Amino acid sequence: MLSIEHCRKKLEKYGKKYTDEEIIEIREILYRFATCQLKDLKSGRYDKRNNLHKGINGRPSG
Numbered sequence: 001m002l003s004i005e006h007c008r009k010k011l012e013k014y015g016k017k018y019t020d021e022e023i024i025e026i027r028e029i030l031y032r033f034a035t036c037q038l039k040d041l042k043s044g045r046y047d048k049r050n051n052l053h054k055g056i057n058g059r060p061s062g
Helices: 004-011 020-043
Strands: none
Touching (some): 004 020
């Protein structure tokens, strides 16, 4: 896990300041997001064709 100080350096790079509690919360959210992404990658979810752009009848639009 990244240290609070490492996270602080990255988060405050552009001048915004964060409390330790805010940094911990942001770090936890990002770790949860990364865990979900890794789970999807390991399950092969991203190996399948992306169906987001299919038309109403299940056929590619356009």
